[in-house]
Amino acid sequence: MIELKDIYKIYLDGDSEIHALDGVSFQVEKGEFVAIVGSSGSGKSTCMNIIGCLDIPTSGSYYLNGTDVSTMNEKQLATIRNRELGFIFQQYNLISKLNVLENVELPLVYRGIRHDKRKEMAMAALERVGLADRHSKFPAQLSGGQQQRVSIARALAGEPPVILADEPTGALDSKTGKEVLEFLKKLNREGTTIVLITHDNSIAAQIKRVVRIQDGKIISDEVKEETYEY
């Protein structure tokens, strides 16, 4: 499903090179739930940007669903983001002047789906996160946990094979954070591949497979038999 092969991402800072990713290789199979864990500056965000097709690697290849996306241009990457990936952000990143339904519809708008079909799909996604009755509310009228569920619905709406969650619980209190994480686990059991980025070990401990990144390199990649609930 996701296959990174010897990925380098090098930024130039004046004369010196900064290796944000320094030869990273790993694979994620369909239906897996993977946590990428690292402290800030470890390269996990760069890794996330590359997996999320927001950026392309300096060298190395990245196969998503069998297609090499590491050499794609901006337009092709936009299409991949739209059809293959769903994003969940720490700050929810909902558009404040659009209501809940319109926010969830956005990826479908860019996919060019007709209005009535789009509404149907978006309502189905809101149904899954249990917020169908709030579809005409605006983001500011919802609690943080509800807003994050709306953003999950937005990621789900287009039924992408992979969901990328960047610190999805970072802005939430521990109780709602736990709810959101449980919800992601439920989605995973229903068949969605999920890659979660976090710096929080207590989150990572609840996820079966954990990839640790430090200084742009993978330092461990382990699959636990048991997960712990905190």
Add this chain to the structure above:
Amino acid sequence: MNIKQAFTLALKSLMGSKMRSFLTMLGIIIGVASVIVLVSIVQGMSDEMVSTFESMGTNLISVSIRGRGGNRTVTADQMQQLVDDNPDVIGAMSPMISVAGVIIKNGDTNLDSTTCTGVNECYKDVKNSNVQAGRFLTYMDVETKQNNCVIGTYLANTLFEGENPLEQTLKINGYSFKVVGVLEEKQNGTEGSSDDTVLIPYTVAQKLARMFMVSSYNFSAASKDTVDQAMDVIDNFLLSVYSSSNAYSVYNQAEALEQVNEMTGMMTMVLVGVAGISLLVGGIGIMNIMLVSVTERTREIGIRKSLGAQPWDIMSQFVVEAITTSAIGGILGILLGIAASYATTFFDLSVLISMTAIFIAFSVSVVIGVTFGYFPAKKASRLNPIEALRYD
């Protein structure tokens, strides 16, 4: 994302900050409105001038003589001789003496807008103006310097209020004149039109105007086709007298009309140019606010890009927003322009609202939207999604 969605989105965004949107549009509103008002006024003016010229007759040749000192002069009799010698080419001739500063008086009524012109008995043939009542001035009136006059319908209606004006007297600059005829209505019978006129024998007008040399003559060509020939005949004669073409000028209505059209055309260009500058300034205003809007919405752009918006989607969103702003401004400007054009009629200006001007002003405002929206939109579409998402 299709155009309809982009348009809905743009409207929503404009409604989101009404005051800002209105102020942004203001430049376009004023620009479009001023184009329409100015063009309407100039068109109205030129229309009035053209109809005045046309009411004077199409075969008309005007001669004005400046002279060049010395004892070279032309008399009315010599001019008449010209008509008699060339009956196939020239139809008729009348001297034209306008008496300046005329005040017409009858009882308590004073009029100062009236034009008073000294003419001869052939004037009716030259100008094609017939009397509707009474008679025109005669050869005898002219030769014996009778204080008789023929008046236009405006005078007939205003001075005599329903009474039969014939055989009544009126005073021109203090001299009494007897009304012998009323002219047919030529324009609309209003003040200042060519119906607000009084004709007197030119020999009398020479006295009134204290001017003994006749410096202006009107000829009519025998027909439309002989206008050029008639002008040649007159020109040759005057050249033989004055031996310089600077001493006189001979022109006909067609030329004068052309001059009027040229002049109003130039005026239109100048005024539209000035209004165009305000449209340009309005466009820059739109660009400015669009740039601010792109910056404010950097994060939104990042979100949209992460969800798979193509650069084209982002670009069209902002261009459509700019077009919507300028088009709504354009429509408001058209409404304001039409209202203001009608308002100017209160100042006794005649206006003619030009559909062309409305169409052009609207198209220009849309083009301004595209032009000045393009740069900010391009900027938005090029934003890096990672940096845009990180923007606060």
